[in-house]
Amino acid sequence: MIPVDEARARVAARVAALARDWAADPAAAAGAVVRIALHPPSERDALAQQGAVIAWRDAWTAAATEPGVALEWATRSWSRLGAQSVPARVAIEGADALARFAGRETADAWARVRDRVAAAIEGLGGGAAVASAARSHATALAAYGDDEFQTVLDVSRWLAEHPVDGMRPRQLPIRGVDSKWFGAHRAVVSALVLAASGRESLGIVGDAQQFRVRLLDERVLPGAPRAFGASVDELAVLRVEADAVLVLENLETLLALPPMPGVVAVHGAGYAAAELARIPWLTGARVRYWGDLDSNGFAILHRLRSALPSVVSVVMDEEALLAHRDLWVREPKPARGAYPTLEPFEQAALDRVRDEGDVRLEQERIPWAFALERLDAALAQR
Structure with a gap:
């Protein structure tokens, strides 16, 4: 039965x-x-x-x-x-x-995806190309907060109607758009604009996103600096023999990590972390993500996992949150999206973050003894 x-x-x-x-x-x-x-x-x-x-x-x-x-x-x-x-x-x-x-959770998630994709298709003039682009980025569209989604839609519509060849992100005459915002939303905006306009290129120029890297074991890339910065395209051509890659939200934590055999640590640069999924040697390794215990930390985890489904979170659970209540601060700009890629224990931690009034436990505030024990355990898992 x-x-x-x-x-x-x-x-x-x-x-x-x-x-x-x-x-x-x-x-x-x-x-x-x-x-x-x-x-x-x-x-x-x-x-x-x-x-x-x-x-x-x-x-x-x-x-x-x-x-x-x-x-x-x-x-x-x-x-x-x-x-x-x-x-x-x-x-x-x-x-x-x-x-x-x-069930209610699935119904709410479906309604959000349905309505966001429909709004994107309608707002950008419809058509098969726009529908395909909206479908490809449906997870990201659904994850945006209401204001963030509206900004993405407004910017995409404006760029589809106004060619900006040769401009840098800071030169765009759009309120609220700068290089940081554009870097975080470029993949979605580009796909929507190109689909709506039929152009082959967005035309916006700018420096490639730089990711800070630390080789916690120099044997994974002999002869290279132990710490360096590079773009995704530059990282993709390296022959890195990493057993595991640790992606971190905060640069300070990256710089403080001790040596770890077979491990490469990468600063995810916030929401740009999803770009790391384009690096072959990274996707071929065991990837662990450690971000802040706040709504944006889980939103970034969701964005990365949408591009790299095998990623496993570290120190992003309710137990870690509650064990350090005295270190909480308030999150100034909480993320309000729904993140269907979260594991049940991660969703429980996010629910607690929100239930407690949008609190934040920054990863660099967690005592090293606690954090390293969790990291070692996570990196040992196959």
């Missing part, structure tokens, strides 16, 4: 996997369907577990009253119990109904 909760979990996984496609294609969203065989009990099972079978049947009867849920019944002719009608299969049709059936 497939219980209702298991079916909801299966549907939640399907929604998470296909949300971007559905958001960019309303017709596909409307026609989306998930069918699940419920494996009804045998007569022997019904006799042995009468109470459980009745509860299972009643649960599915109740679930069938939800919008978009169609329950198919089958009649079983049993020698001792006679003819019995039992749930045999369930079909849930439509992305909205599927998300609702999966």
Whole structure:
């Protein structure tokens, strides 16, 4: 017997996997369907577990009253119990109904992706190219806070309508846009602008983002400086033999790390950390991310994990947060997005950060003994 909760979990996984496609294609969203065989009990099972079978049947009867849920019944002719009608299969049709059936969290996440992608497509004139770009960056669009998303949309629309060949980010006549903002949002904005305008290049010039690197084991790149800065393109051509890469949110922490065998440490430069996924030797290693215990730290983790799904967080859990309550400060500009790539324990930590009033535990404030013990354990995991 497939219980209702298991079916909801299966549907939640399907929604998470296909949300971007559905958001960019309303017709596909409307026609989306998930069918699940419920494996009804045998007569022997019904006799042995009468109470459980009745509860299972009643649960599915109740679930069938939800919008978009169609329950198919089958009649079983049993020698001792006679003819019995039992749930045999369930079909849930439509992305909205599927998300609702999966539960509140999935429904909220789906609605956010759906609405953000639709707003981006409509705001940039529609068309297959824009829909494709919005689909590709749906996770990032959904993760933005409301004001941040509106700024991304406004900037993208303006750039699509006003060629800016040769300008640097600081020269753009757009309120709130500078090199730091543009660097953090360049991938999304570029994709949307090029799709909406049909141009091959954004035309904006500027220095490539520099990432600070420390070789915690000089053997991973013999002859290189132990600490240096380089762009993603420059890092990508290096022949680094790293067993593990530790990405950190704060530069001060990077500089304080002790030697670690086989490990390279990289300053993620905030939201630009996702660019690191373009480095072959980094993606081929075990990647660990350690950021601040605040909403922006988890937003950065989500951005990086969206580009590099295998990344594992370190010292970003509720236990670490609560163990250092005396070191908390207030986060001045909390991130308000939803981050579906977070693991349950990470989401629990983010929920606590928000429930406590948008607190922040900066990584450099955590005592070294505690932090290094966690780092060593995380780096030892295969």
